[in-house]
Amino acid sequence: GESVGLHLPTLSVQEGDNSIINCAYSNSASDYFIWYKQESGKGPQFIIDIRSNMDKRQGQRVTVLLNKTVKHLSLQIAATQPGDSAVYFCAETLPGDYKLSFGAGTTVTVRA
Amino acid sequence: DAMVIQNPRYQVTQFGKPVTLSCSQTLNHNVMYWYQQKSSQAPKLLFHYYDKDFNNEADTPDNFQSRRPNTSFCFLDIRSPGLGDAAMYLCATSRVRNTEAFFGQGTRLTVV
Numbered sequence: 001g002e003s004v005g006l007h008l009p010t011l012s013v014q015e016g017d018n019s020i021i022n023c024a025y026s027n028s029a030s031d032y033f034i035w036y037k038q039e040s041g042k043g044p045q046f047i048i049d050i051r052s053n054m055d056k057r058q059g060q061r062v063t064v065l066l067n068k069t070v071k072h073l074s075l076q077i078a079a080t081q082p083g084d085s086a087v088y089f090c091a092e093t094l095p096g097d098y099k100l101s102f103g104a105g106t107t108v109t110v111r112a
Numbered sequence: 113d114a115m116v117i118q119n120p121r122y123q124v125t126q127f128g129k130p131v132t133l134s135c136s137q138t139l140n141h142n143v144m145y146w147y148q149q150k151s152s153q154a155p156k157l158l159f160h161y162y163d164k165d166f167n168n169e170a171d172t173p174d175n176f177q178s179r180r181p182n183t184s185f186c187f188l189d190i191r192s193p194g195l196g197d198a199a200m201y202l203c204a205t206s207r208v209r210n211t212e213a214f215f216g217q218g219t220r221l222t223v224v
Contacts, residue, residue: 031210032210032211034212034213036215041218041220042217042218043118043202043204043215043218044155044215045215046213046214049212089154093210096209096210098143098145098162098167098206099169100145100204101157102154102156103154104153105153105154
């Protein structure tokens with residue numbers, strides 16, 4: 001089965017607020033993690049990644065936090081906009097592996 | 113500019129009639145992947161190529177096959193589509209292992 005998952009399946013956010021999307025992984029050996037955004041009818045789009053030797057990584061309006069102690073990954077989106085409405089997936093790989101294992105996804109809806 | 117291109121975007125096929133989906137990439141990446149994504153689910157890896165080396169996931173049905181004639185192109189062949197094979201099929205590429213995977217826009221397959 002999938003080793004990435006456990007999340008709130010839906011998240012409703014007021015425009016302008018910050019969003020936090022959570023993801024738990026079960027394989028402590030995973031060393032690379034990616035957040036993807038998928039809009040309806042489209043392929044997943046890379047948002048940000050992080051390797052296991054880091055705890056935090058920031059991009060434009062997004063921050064990924066990795067807590068290896070509790071095997072938890074989160075994506076923070078600052079000042080959420082209507083265009084952020086999508087399904088967000090976390091994905092992980094094991095060292096030396098090609099396979100990206102996806103979590104079940106969180107649907108984010110931004111309220112105007 | 114599109115870097116991973118899937119054709120067609122929408123495909124309707126008859127039950128049991130072989131169908132081929134295609135993917136091309138302009139990134140010159142070594143690795144190409146085929147994922148299956150059913151409604152409201154996470155993408156599920158079917159197989160991947162590292163160069164010409166083919167790697168099948170253990171639970172990928174025999175009904176699904178793939179060809180990679182050169183670096184740029186990869187095909188997904190479904191020999192006898194069943195109703196349960198209706199899904200979005202996603203092609204992705206990555207340069208090497210444990211790096212970002214770039215996805216195409218997907219082909220939505222309908223089986224009638």
